[in-house]
Amino acid sequence: MYLPPSGLFTGLLEPLLLTGLWTSDPRLRDCMRHLRQAMRESAGTVMVDQKLFRKCVGANILLLTQAFRRKFIIPDFEVFASNMDQLYYSTQRQEGGHVADYIPQLAKFSPNLWGVSLCTVDGQRHSAGDTKVPFCLQSCVKPLEYAIAVHEIGTEHVHRYVGKEPSGLKFNQLSLNDEDKPHNPMVNAGAIVISSLLKPNSNKAERFDYVMEYLKKMAGTEYVGFSNATFQSEKETGDRNFAIGYYLKEKKCFPENADMIAALDFYFQLCSIEVTCESGCVMAATLANGGICPITGERVLSAEAVRNTLSLMHSCGMYDFSGQFAFHVGLPAKSGVSGAVLLVVPNIMGIMCWSPPLDRVGNSVRGIHFCQELVSLFNFHNYDNLRHFARKLDPRRLSLDDRNKSVVNLMFAAYSGDVSALRRFALSAVDMEEKDYDSRTGLHVASAEGAPTYFSGIKLFSHIACTSPYCSGL
Known part of the structure; x- marks a missing residue:
């Protein structure tokens, strides 16, 4: 086999991209480096023989073979990506809602921004729209924070301080359950208590770096940043959260010797962590993949931590809309007032939707509509595969x-x-x-x-x- 290196580069990458793998995939780093090196050294004059081809693809032969043989979780990814694009554009026409303005930095985002990114458990990826624009996780950090806590200190210890039941109330309500605990980790009170459990004996900088390191591992090599402006806005306009903090302190909800103000400060920091749709979907895919990041292969979270997190996302993740979302969509998800919706399709993929306009309960208008349309087209709802149920598209199977x-x-x-x-x-x-x-x-x-x-x-x-x-x- 003899090909010009440029022809090899194009001939390999074009069909590879159709399988859903990106050239930025960390697993393909060696392959991409050898291909680019071959192009530089040849200057278009040297032909690629079998030896050079093996050198270029040898380190990644198993992944490439799996891709070209369509052995990934979504075998016909080109068709699936086309369907996702259609869902994206149909949802783009949705109007209504208002951009959150109680935090000044959030109010600056255009209501026309709309992005969707997905990553499968095999690392297949697709994006549509404004997927490279950074935005703050806000409440989408709550399930991630909870998963880290369970992974590090165990389920039993975490749930000494926070419950597991939906509250049926607004996410920032001053309310506790019958045991004087926050109802669950997905409401503000629960997330503030969880913040006090993470590295309690470390200083503020070490605690923040500790969580950031976890989130970066969950996102693979994708963007994870921090918005100091949003953090300052959160502190200046966080009267309700300070009220919740003092209420929790009065009811002795924090661990002994915990600093309530430090816990609040840490909570505000975590809400101000920035991602893009492209990095957020990899985080979601890490949850879908049982705690293993699909694009690095690194185990970040224990299976138990992921199971517990997905259970709570399913029952409590969408504010006061959680019950309806579980009924209509049937998938674990978490929304945030930045307009983000982090959606997990267990064992298949993770999706991050982002559109700033919110409905009356604080969920992204376009994000909710996209999730509903997704399960209308594909059999992703938890109970779509029951016997005698109407058949939907199953992207896991070749037609x-x-x-x-x-x-x-x-x-x-x-x-x-x-x-x-x-x-x-x-x-x-x-x-x-x-x-x-x-x-x-x-x-x-x-x-x-x-x-x-x-x-x-x-x-x-x-x-x-x-x-x-x-x-x-x-």
Whole structure:
């Protein structure tokens, strides 16, 4: 095989991008480095032989093989991405809602901003819209903070101080449950208490760096920052949260020797952490993947921490709309007043939606609509796969049309003696014994042509693909 390096770069990357892998994927770092090095050194004059090709892709051969054989969780990612784009544009037409203005920095965002990014558990990614604009996590940090706490100090210890039940009240209500605990970690009172549990003996800088390190690991190599302006605004306009803090202190909700003001300060800092849709979706995908970041392969959170977090997101994550969201969408999610919606499709993908206009309970208008349309099209709702239930699209399966297309392509390659195409099908894990409408395999079609030029195709079927010549219809 001899190709110009530039042709190799294009010939490899174009089909690779269609599988959902990005060139910025950390797992492909070595492959991308070798490809770029080959292009620089050759200056377009040296051809790529088998040895150089192996050097370029050898370190990532398993990942690339899985991608090209369509063995990822979403096998036909090109079609799936097209469907997601249609959902994005249909949701873009949604109007209404108001940008949060009680925090001055949030009020500065345009109501026209709208972005959606997704990342599957295999690291397939797709984005549409304003996905590179940084915004603050706000309440979307609450499930992440809770997951870190459970991972570090355990479920039992965390729930000595915070409950597990939906409150049925506004997220910033001065209210506790019957045991004088915050109702759950997804309301402000619960998140403030959780803040006091994280590295209580460390100074402020160390505590912040500690959580940031976790969030950066969850986001892989994507952007995680901090908005000091939002942090200052939070402190200046946080009277309600200070009231909650003093109420918690009066009811002895904090651990012994905890500093309530320090806990509030830390909580404001965490709410002011910035992400983009592209980094937020990787965080969500880490939760969908049981605590393992899909683009680095690093375990960040324990399976128990993720399970507990998703359970609480499902029941309490969408403010006073949590019950309706669980009913209509049936997936774990968390919203924030910045307009973000962090959505988890367990074992499949994570999605981050962002649009600043909010409805009356504080959820993104476009974000809610997108989630509802998503489960209307795909069978992602927790109970969509019950027996006798109306069938929706399942992107985890190849469609019958795709299988029929592979049979047609295989037969046509056999008929025309296209050995390169046959070799490509074999390497892509196509079933070389698939039959056409007349029960003929590709071997039968190649043999029937009878010309000497077809011998290579027959040899490929019989010796390399080990196709049986004794199928019915011969």
